[in-house]
Amino acid sequence: MTNHLAILQVVLPLIAAPLCSLINQAKACWLFATTISWLVFAISLSLFIEVQTGGSIRYEIGGWQPPWGIEYHIDALAAFVLLLVSAMAAITLSAFQRRITIEIPKHKQGLFYTAFLLCLTGLLGIVATGDAFNIFVFLEISSLSAYALIALGEDRRALTASFEYLIMGTIGATFILIGIGLLYMQTGTLNIVDLQTRIPAISHLHSVHAAFAFFTIGIFLKLALFPLHHWLPGAYAYAPSAVSTFLAATATKVALYLLYRVFYTIFGSEFSFEVLQLHYILMPLSILAIVISSLNAIFQQDVRKMLAYSSLGQIGYMTLGIALFSDAGLVASILHLFNHAFIKGALFMTLACFLFRTPSLRLDDLNGAGRAMPWVGFAFVVGGLGLIGVPLTSGFISKWLLVSAVIEQGHWWLVAIIVFSSLLALIYVWRVVEHLFFREASAALVANKQPIGALLPFTWVVLLSTLYFGINSDFPVQAAKAAAKALQ
Amino acid sequence: MILANSLYLNFAIPVIGACLIALLHQRRRTVELVFIGTAAVLLWNTLHLFDLGEAAYFINVSPFSLIDSIPLAFHLEPLGLLFSAIASSLFLVTTLYAIGYMNANNEKHLARFYFCFCIAIFAVMGIAFAANLLTLFIFYEILSFSTYPLVTHKGNEAARNGGRVYLGLLLSTSIGFFLIAILWVWSSTGELDFVRNGFLQEQMPKEALIILYTLFAFGVGKAGLMPFHRWLPSAMVAPTPVSALLHAVAVVKAGVFCVLKITVYVFGLDLLSEGSASNLIIWVATATMLLASLVALSQDNLKARLAYSTVSQLSYIVVGAALATASSVAGASMHMATHAVGKITLFFCAGAIYTAAKKTKVSELDGLAKVMPITFIAYTVAALSIIGLPPMAGSWSKWFLLDGALQAEYFWVAIAFIISTLLNMAYLLPVVARGFFAPAKDNLSGIQEAPWMCLLPLSITAISCFVLFFLLQELHHFLQPLFS
Numbered sequence: 001m002t003n004h005l006a007i008l009q010v011v012l013p014l015i016a017a018p019l020c021s022l023i024n025q026a027k028a029c030w031l032f033a034t035t036i037s038w039l040v041f042a043i044s045l046s047l048f049i050e051v052q053t054g055g056s057i058r059y060e061i062g063g064w065q066p067p068w069g070i071e072y073h074i075d076a077l078a079a080f081v082l083l084l085v086s087a088m089a090a091i092t093l094s095a096f097q098r099r100i101t102i103e104i105p106k107h108k109q110g111l112f113y114t115a116f117l118l119c120l121t122g123l124l125g126i127v128a129t130g131d132a133f134n135i136f137v138f139l140e141i142s143s144l145s146a147y148a149l150i151a152l153g154e155d156r157r158a159l160t161a162s163f164e165y166l167i168m169g170t171i172g173a174t175f176i177l178i179g180i181g182l183l184y185m186q187t188g189t190l191n192i193v194d195l196q197t198r199i200p201a202i203s204h205l206h207s208v209h210a211a212f213a214f215f216t217i218g219i220f221l222k223l224a225l226f227p228l229h230h231w232l233p234g235a236y237a238y239a240p241s242a243v244s245t246f247l248a249a250t251a252t253k254v255a256l257y258l259l260y261r262v263f264y265t266i267f268g269s270e271f272s273f274e275v276l277q278l279h280y281i282l283m284p285l286s287i288l289a290i291v292i293s294s295l296n297a298i299f300q301q302d303v304r305k306m307l308a309y310s311s312l313g314q315i316g317y318m319t320l321g322i323a324l325f326s327d328a329g330l331v332a333s334i335l336h337l338f339n340h341a342f343i344k345g346a347l348f349m350t351l352a353c354f355l356f357r358t359p360s361l362r363l364d365d366l367n368g369a370g371r372a373m374p375w376v377g378f379a380f381v382v383g384g385l386g387l388i389g390v391p392l393t394s395g396f397i398s399k400w401l402l403v404s405a406v407i408e409q410g411h412w413w414l415v416a417i418i419v420f421s422s423l424l425a426l427i428y429v430w431r432v433v434e435h436l437f438f439r440e441a442s443a444a445l446v447a448n449k450q451p452i453g454a455l456l457p458f459t460w461v462v463l464l465s466t467l468y469f470g471i472n473s474d475f476p477v478q479a480a481k482a483a484a485k486a487l488q
Numbered sequence: 489m490i491l492a493n494s495l496y497l498n499f500a501i502p503v504i505g506a507c508l509i510a511l512l513h514q515r516r517r518t519v520e521l522v523f524i525g526t527a528a529v530l531l532w533n534t535l536h537l538f539d540l541g542e543a544a545y546f547i548n549v550s551p552f553s554l555i556d557s558i559p560l561a562f563h564l565e566p567l568g569l570l571f572s573a574i575a576s577s578l579f580l581v582t583t584l585y586a587i588g589y590m591n592a593n594n595e596k597h598l599a600r601f602y603f604c605f606c607i608a609i610f611a612v613m614g615i616a617f618a619a620n621l622l623t624l625f626i627f628y629e630i631l632s633f634s635t636y637p638l639v640t641h642k643g644n645e646a647a648r649n650g651g652r653v654y655l656g657l658l659l660s661t662s663i664g665f666f667l668i669a670i671l672w673v674w675s676s677t678g679e680l681d682f683v684r685n686g687f688l689q690e691q692m693p694k695e696a697l698i699i700l701y702t703l704f705a706f707g708v709g710k711a712g713l714m715p716f717h718r719w720l721p722s723a724m725v726a727p728t729p730v731s732a733l734l735h736a737v738a739v740v741k742a743g744v745f746c747v748l749k750i751t752v753y754v755f756g757l758d759l760l761s762e763g764s765a766s767n768l769i770i771w772v773a774t775a776t777m778l779l780a781s782l783v784a785l786s787q788d789n790l791k792a793r794l795a796y797s798t799v800s801q802l803s804y805i806v807v808g809a810a811l812a813t814a815s816s817v818a819g820a821s822m823h824m825a826t827h828a829v830g831k832i833t834l835f836f837c838a839g840a841i842y843t844a845a846k847k848t849k850v851s852e853l854d855g856l857a858k859v860m861p862i863t864f865i866a867y868t869v870a871a872l873s874i875i876g877l878p879p880m881a882g883s884w885s886k887w888f889l890l891d892g893a894l895q896a897e898y899f900w901v902a903i904a905f906i907i908s909t910l911l912n913m914a915y916l917l918p919v920v921a922r923g924f925f926a927p928a929k930d931n932l933s934g935i936q937e938a939p940w941m942c943l944l945p946l947s948i949t950a951i952s953c954f955v956l957f958f959l960l961q962e963l964h965h966f967l968q969p970l971f972s
Contacts, residue, residue, distance in 0.1 A: 385633070389663075390629055390633070391625060391626040391629045391630075392626060392629075392630070397554075397555055400555055400671070401555070403667075403668075403671050404671060404674065404675055407671055407672065407675040408675060415668060415671075419663055419664045419667075419668065422663050423659075423660050423663065423664070426656070426659055426660070426663075430652070430655070430656075434648055434652075437643075438640070438643060438647075438648040471552075471554070471560075472552050472553075472554075473554060473555055474553070477555065477556065
């Protein structure tokens with residue numbers, strides 16, 4: 001049994017998804033999907049432990065030997081990201097039941113859980129598989145279900161946001177497919193480990209360079225790296241709150257995983273960075289992402305949009321770590337991927353808590369909400385501090401490592417930019433805090449005593465975990481180091 | 489083991505106090521008792537740390553590691569002990585005053601107020617005993633955030649704007665300069681631990697040292713060097729007990745304490761006095777000292793005047809640190825204590841005047857001493873101490889600072905000290921003169937002294953200004969290990 005965990009991880013939610021649509025009864029579906037998600041989490045946890053102790057796992061599907069058969073390959077990085085994705089899925093499903101009941105029409109709820117499980121399947125599959133074409137398949141599974149999930153948003157703008165994401169996402173996925181095709185044409189293999197060994201011999205070919213370019217653009221699109229980010233803020237802002245929480249914490253992180261996998265494992269860091277000098281594109285784009293998105297976040301009236309722009313800036317930090325092209329930079333990048341996922345997830349959860357009593361998440365509707373709902377307001381403050389990177393939050397640890405990596409290379413101007421953008425983060429977070437605590441709450445808000453239910457404790461669990469990892473950072477730092485080592 | 493337990497206890501006490509306050513927030517009397525009890529137990533425990541003696545200095549105690557190999561670590565050394573003793577003893581006095589003041593002025597959300605106060609003191613303990621730069625930085629930031637709700641306690645427009653400047657300046661300097669300086673030290677030496685005589689010798693080029701020292705001095709925004717001093721006047725929107733303890737003692741002294749500690753244990757006095765790394769900061773601090781005094785002269789609001797006076801006095805300490813001679817550093821350390829006691833008295837008096845007579849401006853104080861004699865006598869004593877006239881405690885610290893400037897052959901700094909002393913008189917004594925000698929403009933009948941819970945603390949601190957004068961020999965002796 002245990003040696004099949006690698007495949008069960010992906011197959012379990014995949015089989016559960018259609019079952020969910022057969023059950024098609026809101027409460028039962030929720031219970032079923034939540035149980036599945038916790039099972040998946042348990043599996044990924046045991047995979048993680050196994051990888052940490054026994055090294056990476058290779059699983060041959062149907063007993064067919066690679067490179068002919070499809071292989072699942074879970075190394076330290078994959079195990080780390082799997083853990084993150086499955087944890088966020090389990091938390092989201094457990095915490096959001098009441099919000100889903102409110103936000104999504106009853107007859108669509110069964111389908112909602114189906115799409116959610118499919119999206120989870122796709123994200124897990126991208127990470128777990130060791131086969132390039134499989135990556136594309138799972139990418140499409142996760143994307144298509146994500147479009148559907150976003151379109152379920154109450155706001156009618158959710159439809160256009162979803163449509164925009166669909167167009168951009170499809171272009172991205174197609175580019176990635178073309179990249180895979182070109183590599184297959186030249187090497188005759190789709191197995192990632194096999195590709196890795198074959199590419200150096202043919203790396204001078206133009207078609208390999210073209211494949212590299214297609215991969216780059218395709219992944220940047222899925223990653224929402226500046227300037228290919230335009231689909232993201234709308235998608236996060238208008239989706240149902242459960243969806244924006246889950247996607248904000250995982251979708252771009254998996255795209256980032258894809259970036260590591262393609263550029264470090266498939267092409268190899270030497271080819272990607274020394275021959276084709278990817279960092280010369282990645283560095284300016286990261287800096288633009290950090291600065292412009294943070295500036296953009298300051299001027300948003302809708303807090304969810306603000307957080308979305310902040311996410312774009314944080315993605316910039318992660319790609320910046322890669323662009324430094326050093327071990328320390330890579331570790332910082334992977335660590336920030338992990339830390340930021342939980343911080344941003346927790347912040348979106350707090351916003352969902354507010355939604356129980358406020359009419360919307362526009363700043364003016366949040367006036368005094370922190371006073372009326374102190375536990376939620378305080379949660380936002382703690383999450384916001386993590387976003388800024390204040391000591392004792394996990395955001396500080398990843399920023400510390402990132403800035404150390406930057407100083408190690410002597411880029412003092414980059415230090416100035418990181419500091420500057422941290423101050424921008426301070427401004428956009430504090431703007432919300434002032435609305436939450438220093439404005440008079442409307443009478444309707446004060447009178448509204450609607451219970452928040454399980455969402456609030458779950459939000460605090462996630463927040464406390466970010467605080468814990470900020471104080472005792474051993475676990476994520478060691479995991480990130482192991483992951484970075486697996487890539488080299 | 490004894491060392492670790494006593495040290496951890498100093499952190500546990502304020503946290504337990506804060507938790508109890510949060511749990512019992514419905515019962516006002518109980519909360520007040522817990523608040524005073526916390527302060528008393530904390531002081532008792534802090535004094536016990538002194539008993540451990542010199543043998544316990546510089547032994548690191550670490551609960552766990554933060555990042556990679558950098559631990560969260562604490563240790564004992566004379567400066568930290570001195571700072572913690574100042575903070576915890578004045579904390580006890582302030583708890584009494586705060587309860588009297590907050591009740592007399594009908595302030596709301598008392599439990600939250602006391603809660604944040606305890607957390608702030610917790611942060612101060614962390615700063616006092618931090619054994620490496622990262623630990624120091626972490627508690628420095630906790631102090632900024634935990635005092636923000638205190639500064640903005642009133643929750644109105646003015647409080648919000650004041651809080652914005654307060655947090656904005658403190659955070660941007662700390663992230664922009666302090667953190668970067670720490671990272672720089674870390675990346676070029678691989679060390680962050682405070683050690684006797686510093687660890688930067690022969691580790692960095694001379695030019696780099698100048699920039700590094702400047703980054704540290706400005707980065708510790710709480711030390712109030714111009715042009716990053718605006719947060720302190722902004723913080724005066726807070727209720728007076730906050731201004732008294734935090735912005736005359738805990739927060740600002742945390743700032744200069746950081747500068748002192750970094751000077752002595754990171755750079756080392758020899759390195760600074762031989763080279764010219766701290767020259768720029770000597771200039772800046774001297775200018776701040778004089779300019780802030782001039783600004784203080786022009787302030788009519790009593791608390792604002794005291795705030796600028798604090799900015800000026802903090803620069804005495806920074807100059808003392810930057811001069812890096814044995815005398816000047818001793819003077820700077822003593823000035824932490826003497827100025828703390830003096831300035832907290834002045835703030836207590838300002839708060840007492842506000843509580844009793846609802847007056848906030850210097851120009852309104854005419855003749856008030858006749859109805860509030862105790863308050864004004866206390867004010868006079870403290871003002872004389874800050875000016876530095878014997879037999880008040882402040883005279884000793886100024887003496888050592890002056891001596892240090894002359895030893896380092898910075899004659900213009902010595903002259904600046906003297907001019908600044910004259911300015912001190914010019915902005916502190918008008919209050920005394922108006923109170924005692926000017927005829928009352930408006931009807932003062934019905935005004936009487938503030939409640940005893942306010943009067944007792946300010947009398948205690950005023951008497952301390954006098955008593956400390958005779959204890960400075962011991963203090964100087966206690967600080968000797970800094971220079972050996």
